[in-house]
Amino acid sequence: MTTSRTRPNLSQIATLLDVSAATVSNALSGKGRVSEELAERIRAKAAELGYMPSQAGRALRTGRSQVLGLVLPDIANPLFPQIAQAIEHAASNAGYGVLIADSRGDVAMQTKAIQQLQDRGVDGIVIIPRRGTRVADIGSPVAVIDSPSTPGNTVSADHWQGGQLVARHLLDLGHRDFLLIGNNPASNVQNDRIGGIKSCLPASISAQILWVETHESRHGNGCHLGLAEKVRDGVTAFAAVSDLQALRALTELQGAGVRVPDDASVTGFDDLIWSSAITPALTTVRMDMAAIAEQAISALSAVIEAQNPADQVGSVMRASMVAKAEQPSVPMDLVIRQTTGPAPSQASKTPPAGDME
Amino acid sequence: MTTSRTRPNLSQIATLLDVSAATVSNALSGKGRVSEELAERIRAKAAELGYMPSQAGRALRTGRSQVLGLVLPDIANPLFPQIAQAIEHAASNAGYGVLIADSRGDVAMQTKAIQQLQDRGVDGIVIIPRRGTRVADIGSPVAVIDSPSTPGNTVSADHWQGGQLVARHLLDLGHRDFLLIGNNPASNVQNDRIGGIKSCLPASISAQILWVETHESRHGNGCHLGLAEKVRDGVTAFAAVSDLQALRALTELQGAGVRVPDDASVTGFDDLIWSSAITPALTTVRMDMAAIAEQAISALSAVIEAQNPADQVGSVMRASMVAKAEQPSVPMDLVIRQTTGPAPSQASKTPPAGDME
DNA sequence: TCGCTTAGATTAATCGTTTAATCAGCGCTT
DNA sequence: AAGCGCTGATTAAACGATTAATCTAAGCGA
Known part of the structure; x- marks a missing residue:
């Protein structure tokens, strides 16, 4: 008691x-x-007492904190x-704890966040950079997940191949008129996805691109994207570069009376949490x-x-500290749900308004 | 160089x-x-060298790691x-780092996650418990955010008051027939929200409750909720207990040709990231x-x-370590967007199918 | 001038772990 | 029998910060 x-x-x-x-230490570590x-x-005795080594003591002695930092440019990212x-x-699984850092969407603060992590003594940092941002040499081991x-x-998902998955799926369903919906043209990830899609489309296929941020900067935030008009113009496949855009497209189409997937198909990317909860459930590509x-x-x-803890981090001999993965490009998976279906027959190219039930 | x-x-x-x-330490800490x-x-010299105290050294000596643990039952939660x-x-701002722990939705793993955080030497833990779960005395300072x-x-949001906000808003718009959409009746948060709504509805008002999980356990995952039928029965206001359910309701209604907000209004909770991106943008309550x-x-x-670091954490004199906030209940804010509007006139109680444009 | 207080600094111990260096036996070889 | 090599353990020195205890003058009143 x-x-x-x-x-x-x-x-x-x-x-x-x-x-x-010392003997106890040796026994438990298997060294000596x-x-x-x-x-x-x-x-046995250690187990009996429920012994757990003090991270502080160990960290002080070894110079290793067994903690990694995770920095996202925008923690509010729905993929987070x-x-x-x-x-x-x-x-x-690798014996590390994860410390989160937030740069609150501010690119400048990203540096400060990294700095703070380093001050806390992390052994390395995993960073998912903001679109377009290059990660400079920060003096700590770092893994970059981008594209x-x-x-x-x-390492990152093979966004290009993911795009190909989307394109082939829609092509197989008979779609011949595409609208590709991106958010920001500065994003490597988004460009890869779009590039992958386009790489699969024969020259005979019509494929326009709509950049939402660009469009909004002209017409105001949350403005209509004019998708229903696109349908009238013959577009049957809307391939968004993220589920967020796909959801926006889907609701806009539905609100305008376009039936999905009967009149038009919609695809997204990322399989965000709600993608399977909506009606109709979203066809998407998951990483x-x-x-x-x-x-x-x-x-x-x-x-x-690999790095010597006693290393003075001097001028010479410092290999790059950015990690290289064995398999830097991980394939994506197509998740076929209900927003994609066969292309409507040519005849009913212009869907009748008020067609319902 | x-x-x-x-x-x-x-x-x-x-x-x-x-x-x-020692003098340097005293000077920098202001003690001695x-x-x-x-x-x-x-x-000046410290600033010049960019001195940062070693967390390990300090932690070892003071017994304080300046790190907090954050445990959520399900890190995949969209509120995360x-x-x-x-x-x-x-x-x-308070000088702490945040270590994340994941129990991957498994209630049993929650204990293990807490244990791991403690082994890493966190000074305290912030925990958002899984619905219904009680947090036992874990032997560390802990703050619980639930309801x-x-x-x-x-501390937590005042979900009850949030519910009242929703009810009054819909009442003001003339709605008299409600469907309250919850997910799981075991959740304190959801019950508070629903309780708050109901507390504002006069006896003359019809208010049914639909628990999605219960409904799905009977009709399968992702099944239709039959909301369009509810509209035909006269329901004009759908108040969901979370944006996730609201989105589901919205898309189901839209897909069935019910116009929002003309024929029916929909509200949610939490103001999740996409709530403002959809069409029509979701009226919701934000914490x-x-x-x-x-x-x-x-x-x-x-x-x-308050706790003495030298404290043996013995049997006696150990006050409860669960923190009490000054203001344990934080008001919520109603965010009015486009999914709520005046109740349709009695005449058109049964919305005509195929009414569009 | 002596003694006392006090400001301003130093000493040294301590937190818990790791690890290089050392040491005590013991069996074997030559 | 002296010496060598090996095994199984111990010693002691770090790692970097904090802090109680101590020390040294200087200041001051009596």
Whole structure:
């Protein structure tokens, strides 16, 4: 009942077993030379007391905190849950904790966030850069998750191939008139996705591109995208570069009386949480975040372990600290749900208004 | 150019200034007795070298890691970005880092996640419990964010009052026939919201409740909720307990040809990221996460500072470690957008099919 | 001038772990 | 029998910051 709840430490185990603290340390870490018999007794006692090494003590001695930083340019990103979950899981499996940093959407603060993480003594940093941003050499091991076409990228989904998945799926359904919906043309990720789609479309296929941010900067935030008019012009396939845009497209079309998928098909990217909850459920392309996180963490810990902790981080001989993954490009998966269907027959190219039920 | 990039430490500053390390420590922390003149010189030198105290060294000595744990039952929760951002910001202002823990939706793993955080030496834990879950005494300072009606709650939004906001808004618009859409009846938060709504509705008002999970367990996942039929039966106001359900309702209604907000109004809760991006933009109730996080963190750090680090955490005299906030209940804000409008006139109670444009 | 207080600094111990260096036996070889 | 090599353990020195205890003058009143 009156169990002393002080976390046990090495020397407590040591005195209890009448050995030295060093021996206990050696026994538990498997290093040094300890007889198997004694090692077993030590392990037993440690387990009995529920011993857990003090991170602070260990960190001080080894110079390793066993903590990674995770920085996203905009933590409000709807993908954040997926990313954080995957990174946390992979990191935890590798023995690391994950410290989050927020730059609140401010590009300048990204540097400050990184700085803060370093001040807290993280061993490395996983960074998902804001679109277009290059990550400079920050003096810590770092893994970059962006897009395969970004220089300095460690690992990411194969957005291009994801785009091809979308294109082929829609092509197979008979669609011949596309509208590609992107948000911001400065994004590598979005450009890859769009590039992938276009790479699969024969020259005979019509494919316009609509950049939402550009459009909004002219017509105001939350303005109509004029998608119903596009349908009247013959567009039957709306391929958005993110589920967010796809949802916007879907609701705008539905509100205008265009039936999805009967009159037009809609696809997205990322499989955000609500994509399967809406009516009709969204056809989308999912990235294998678990695999990506796995690659990122293992590449990152390789860099961390490679660098000598006693290293003065001097001028010479400092290899780049940005991690390179074994498999830098992870395939995406097409998730076919209900917003995609066969292209409407040519005859009813202009869908009748008021057609319902 | 060949600047030694080793992080400077106290003794480096000390030897450089020909004083003792203790004096440097005292000068920088403002404790102890140091002449103002010397203190100034020390601060200057520290700034010049970009000195940052080693967290490991400090943690070892003081027993404080300056790190908080954040545990959510399900990190995939779409509210997570908002929460994480707010908590991180408040914690950062209070000098804490935030370590995330994921229990991957598994209730049993929640305990393990907490354990892991403690092993990493966090000073305290912020926990948003899974619906219905009680947080047992975990032996660390803890702040609980759930609902005001939850025993042991530290701080949360005033979900009841939020519900009242919704009810009054819809009442003002002339609605007299409500359908309340919840997800799971075991959730304190959802019950509070629904309770708040109902508390404002006179007895003359019809208000049914639809629990989505219960409904789905009978009709399969992603099934139709039969909302269009409800409209035919006279319902004009759909008040969902979360934006996720509201979105589902909205798309189902739109798909069935019900015009929102002309034929029916829809409201949600939480103001999730996409709520303003859809057409029509969703009327919802937002919680003031910044204020909530602020309260949680300040209450938590009060508990942390109150406990004696040298405390053996023995049997006696251990006050409860769950933090109590000054203002445990933070008002919510109604965000009126486009999914709510005046109730349709009695005459057109049954909306004509195919009415459009 | 002595003694006392006090400002301003230093000493040294401590937190818990790791690890290089050392040491004590013991069995074997030559 | 002296010396060598090996095993299984111990010693002691870090890592970097904090802080209680101590020390040294200087200032001041009596």
